[in-house]
Structures are given as structure tokens and as C-alpha cells.
Amino acid sequence: SVPPGVLPLCYRPLTWGRAARQPPGLPLAPCRAFSNNKIMVELDESSGVATMKFKSPPVNSLSLDFLTEFCISLEKLENNRACRGVIITSAVPKIFSSGLDITEMCGKSTEHYAEFWRAVQEMWLQLYGSNMVTVAAVNGSSPAGGCLIALSCDYRIMVENPKFSIGLNEAQLGIVAPFWFKDTFVNVVGHRVAERSLQLGSLHPAPEALKFGLVDELVPEEKVQEKTGAVMAQWLALPDHARQLTKSMMRKAVLDRLVAHREEDIQNFISFISKESIQKSLRMYMEMLKKKKG
Amino acid sequence: SVPPGVLPLCYRPLTWGRAARQPPGLPLAPCRAFSNNKIMVELDESSGVATMKFKSPPVNSLSLDFLTEFCISLEKLENNRACRGVIITSAVPKIFSSGLDITEMCGKSTEHYAEFWRAVQEMWLQLYGSNMVTVAAVNGSSPAGGCLIALSCDYRIMVENPKFSIGLNEAQLGIVAPFWFKDTFVNVVGHRVAERSLQLGSLHPAPEALKFGLVDELVPEEKVQEKTGAVMAQWLALPDHARQLTKSMMRKAVLDRLVAHREEDIQNFISFISKESIQKSLRMYMEMLKKKKG
């Protein structure tokens, strides 16, 4: 039975002007591979599995451009009948994604902050609410927003390398993870682990991430692709409709919470990020990063 | 202290016309054992422990008749002052219960679907909200509705046999576990394990069920009765009143949610199950089962 209040489809954001899903009888769109600037997308039509590969060196940071491309790519796949699952991974060695691009949050206008934050929300709403099977192949470090992307998938495979770490480390930077980052995190690791990890801004090395349930399994780097394919096949063996309804039932409360507070959340972000103390923290952090590189 | 909003008694469904609990001074009802068609009930008055043994071969499926008998039996025990705890187990080898009887959901009238679903709800409301200590001795496989019965007890002992499995595998059949199955599951195993297991429609072999917390312990088949008795004695050592209030405090939110949406849930079930695509899935599944047997 469909539980009360669970929609027959997952949450579908309206902002990006989604086209209607292709009706069954039509020929499939000739959508084999489309490469853009920052994300490479490949669709294997025989299996119905797409791969989104982040290729925005040096660290796949989530700039406004990156987020926009991510949302457009994901939506194309969502609307493509030939696509039932998406693997999200990185083409940049040692890094999955470094999270939100700090340059978008530093010394910009209020309008820019609003646009940027709306894109961050949109990315999460689309990914966490996707009807497709989503598997993260975390083949590098994945702090903050990078971790959020992994947490929003249905399954997380991480490379068995203790040098790679993952976590919502916002507190280390003097900022606070938004409530919907927190809700997503709690849904994965439970309240206690989330409370401790968020307060400490912990970045968990891969073995610890496995122990805390932050990722589902670790595999050697050379086995990631094989393993990811096998997991995807297991999930795709289920009938789509029942699986989608079940996913929606599990995630709807948390998705609805952001939808209900979206503008408020943008205003909160703007007023927080505009504080001189926060701007100063971020500038110091960026300088530290530059020194590290140099 | 009694927390606000926690009733002094557990939830007690009104549908089945429960008689008032016997006042303390009266002699105990001469209720030693009553056997029916599908469930054998025995009460040991010296210990205050009843056993409900499913004996509806081949697979103890939850038909309307079975559910009605279950509710009447459980209510009799609930109202019997001599009974403080119930052990639920199976008299059929290798199977605890196969879950909801698919023949009740296939090719029947709307009225029948409504009556059947109300009985499923009633079974859960009575069992999950029972004032008695409830222990499941899972001595065989326990998919779907069978798993729900186990999850609704206070404690789960499973036979240490990897051939026996347990889980809410509805998604495998192309259907969706109702929200209150999901709520009960999340209360036992947490959000992440529930999300993955429900989406995949997983049936967990006994050792995996233990690992995920789906059952509390595994014992060899020949020790089940002894162990169940010992666990029951441990729980009955507590003063009834405090234990009942505590149980109610833990379970009330989830019980109330179904009570508040009961008719809506029935309508959802009817409209879902009446779909031709769902009927087709169920017919195919039944034919597959027949072939397996033949």
C-alpha cells in the first residue's frame, strides 16, 4: 500500500523546468554521452546505468557553475527513460569533491550568495530525491559538500585508503552545516555519531568511515569500478516502481523540511555568511590553503 | 513521572469490543488452553506465560481468517489477569509465517480488500501496543508480514540456521511496505539499515539478521524453548505497571500515526492493490510459487 502522504513519485524540483518524461512508445533520445566543462556524463544504454565523473581540477570544488552543470546533467538523466541508475565518481586523483567552493562565499554580493545557496539546495533536492538508483564511488577525499553528495546517494563505496577521508567538517572552518546536511547525516549514521562528528568537524579516514556507517563498504582502488557495477546491478534487479516509492517513503520527511523552509534557509545563509567574523575566517582559511599549495 | 501525552495504558483498539479487564478480587477465568483452527494457544497459569503457536500449513500465511483468530486470541489473553506474557512461535517446520496471504489481495472485491487490510492493521495495533511482554521465537523463515509480527514483539529469538531468513521483502514483489511497517522497522534497526533493506526487499539470513539488529539473538533449534522461557522470565521480573508505561512511551508515537491515518491507509491500499499492473505482478508471483511447489 502507498502510505498516506507519500507521493507516487519522488520529490521533483520545479526550479529547473523539468521536461515531461518521455512516453513509453517513443524512440529513445540519442543520449549516449554528453561532456561538459566540469562533469563528464556517460550512459550505457544496455545496462541503463549512467556515470557522472567530476573532472574539475584541482579539487572538484562545488562552484556555482559546477552545481548548475550537476543539476542539468542529473535532470537530463532523470528524464531519460533509458537511464535507471547513476554512479557518481571523480576523474581527479585523490579527491572526490572538496565541497562548496569558498570563493563563492567570500567577498561577493547578497544576490550572488542567494543564487549560490539556491543551487546548493537544488543539487541536494534533486540527488536525495532522485528516482534513479544512485551509487557514490568515493575514490578520494570527500569533505563537507563532497560528503553531502555521497550521503545523498543510495549506496556508498569508498576506496580502501586511510589517506582518503570523508566527513562534514564545517565546524573546523568556523561555520555550521545546514540543518538538511545534518538531517541527511543523521539518516545515515544515527543521532549520536552525527552529533559528535558534526561538533568536532571530523574528517573520518576510510576505515573509520566504514566503522561508523558513513560509507557502506571499502574496496581496493582497482576494484572500485567492478564493485560499483555489481552493486548497481543488484539494486536495478528490483522493480523500479516499488523501489522508488520505498525510497520516497524513507526520504520524504527530510526533503519536505527543506522545501518548507527554503527561502528562510537562504536568508539564514546570507546573514550568516555576510558577518565580518565569518568572512574573516574564510579568508584565513583560503590563505592557509594557498600556502599549503605553494 | 508519566510524560505528557503518554496514556496510563497502552493503546487498546476498540474495534474488537474488548471486555473490561477482570477486577483483582474475582477468581481467574478457567482459561487453560483454547485451540482453534489456525493458532494454538496455551496458557501456563503458574508462570503467567501464554504461547501462541501458528499451525496453519503449509506456510502460516496471514489470511483474513488467520488474522481474525490472531486478534481474538491475543485480546483474550490481554484481558486475562492470569496472563502477563506471550510467546509467539510456529508449529509448522521451517516457517514462522510467510506474511500476508496473497490470495486475499488478488481478484477480490473492494469490500474484501478493505476488510482484509483493516484486519492487518488491527493485528499490528494489538500486538505492537500490547501491555503484555511479547517474545517472538522465530523458528523458521519470516518474510514480509511474518517479519512484522516478529518486529512488533518486545524481543526476538531466532533459530541459528542460515537457511532461515527474515525481512520486509515487499519491494521484491513490486509492492511497497506500508508506512507503519516501515516505522516499526526503523524503531528496531534504525533509518539507514531500514532504508537499504526496504529498497532492496532484502531477506536476511539469520546471522545477518542478528548483525543488523533485526533479531536480538540466535540459538540452536533445540534450545529455543528454553531460551525463550528464560528471556520471558527476565522481562516478567519487572513490575508490570512501570514496564507497560515505559513500553507505551516508546511506541505511542508510531501507534498513534496509524490510528490517525487508518481510513486513509485502507483507501491507499485498495487503490494500490486494485491497479491492473499490481494485480498482474501478484498473479505472476503466485504462479511462480505454484511452480516451485510442483
Add this chain to the structure above:
Amino acid sequence: SVPPGVLPLCYRPLTWGRAARQPPGLPLAPCRAFSNNKIMVELDESSGVATMKFKSPPVNSLSLDFLTEFCISLEKLENNRACRGVIITSAVPKIFSSGLDITEMCGKSTEHYAEFWRAVQEMWLQLYGSNMVTVAAVNGSSPAGGCLIALSCDYRIMVENPKFSIGLNEAQLGIVAPFWFKDTFVNVVGHRVAERSLQLGSLHPAPEALKFGLVDELVPEEKVQEKTGAVMAQWLALPDHARQLTKSMMRKAVLDRLVAHREEDIQNFISFISKESIQKSLRMYMEMLKKKKG
């Protein structure tokens, strides 16, 4: 970003007439150490870490006087700019705290019950909602209210001695843990462990407490101080503001629930504790304790 509905400061109870936090420019209050009757408080201004040591033999029970002193001490530290973290521990061998003082709940007036219960609530609201880093060094047994104090801290270190146990064992005494004890417990160990432990009124020996996540780590008695200091230093390495906002985000829902139902909760406590059956249970329990001593 600050999530909607998350205050810029943690919950701050108004009841005790809190003074405004000292503005940055002023000299620090000469608050090095203040000893009272039941709790010894020491502040190390160089590290910003205070220690609250319970010294109310024989068992550090939470009498009205103890609770009042606890709240006044904690509030002084909360308002002292030099103090960023508090370690809570015991100066009485083998016992952290035995929990609520039963003599305060037995044979007293309604007014007394109300005053006592308000003080219990206040203690929890201040501690669970504290802006400071709070670490419990559980160096002895910690039943009921003693366990609540530990659960309300940010981190729990327990002495590695299986003779020391911890748990919300109210049900053993025929009483029921209040809903906010339960909420705090669920936030630490999850729903399933809490349900079972509360219904059985379990006191978990240290190794089991670790297994269930009731405490974060065990250390030999002689290492407790060193380890507690190291953990505190780790938590204090984070910027206060971000850590405080994060803590508030995690705990606000549960704190708000008591604030919204505070008077109702007091009335419930009074009517429950005033029952002759409960009074009788408590008298029997006290006599049992006396015999044990004698």
C-alpha cells in the same frame, strides 16, 4: 548557514536569573575555585576547563540541595568568559551519582514535589543545553539520574571496571523514566537499545555500556584524568561559536519539548508520585537499601 529555528545561542533557562555574560573588554572575574557543600568546582583559567566534582557521600544522591548547587555552579561557569569546558566527575569512591534522592519523593508535600521536580528539570535543561563542552568522567556506578547527567554531556569516559554500572533503571523501582530522560537516551543509543534497556530497567556493566554506545570509551581508573583532559582539549580545539551552534542544532528539538510541556510534566510527576502504590514501592526500596547498608 544557520538552519531555520536554530537560535544563535543554546537554550538558556530563565528560572535561575542568569546574569548577562561578561562583555569581552572587562577583566575576568577572580573565579578560581569555589567550594560548596556538595560539589567542588575548580577552574583552570589557563586551559579554560572547569571540574565539577561531586562530594556528597555516601552516594552523591541528587537531593534538592544538590540540584540547586549544581545549577548555580554550572550557571556561574556558563557566564564566566574564562570557562569553555566542564568535566563532571565524582570525589566519592565507586559511585558517580546514585540518581534522584528518594527521600525527596517520599512522604513530602505537593509543593515539595513540585519544587524538587522543577530543580531536576532545570539541571537537565542547563546541562543538556550548555554552550560549554561537557565531558563526564564516570568513575563509579551511575544509575537513573546519575546516568542522565552522563547522557547529557558531550562525551562520556567510564572507568574500565565491570563492577561499575550505568543505566536508566527506573522501571526496576516501579517508576517510569520521564519522556525527556527517554529522549536523551534515544539520542545517544538509538530507539531499539533504549526501548529494551528502559523496559528492563537495565544497569549495564561498563563493558556492556561501551558496546551499546551508552559511554564513548573505557579507561583504567588511573588514566581517567589524563584521558578526560585529552578529550577536552580535542573538543576545545574547535571554534566555540560553530561548535555551539552545531550542538544547539542537534539538541534543540528535545530541549524544546520539555520547555513546552514543563508544567504538565511537573503535574504528572506529582500525581504519579503521590499515589499510595508508588509511595509504598519507594518505602520498600528505601528499607531494602537500609538493610543492605546495615
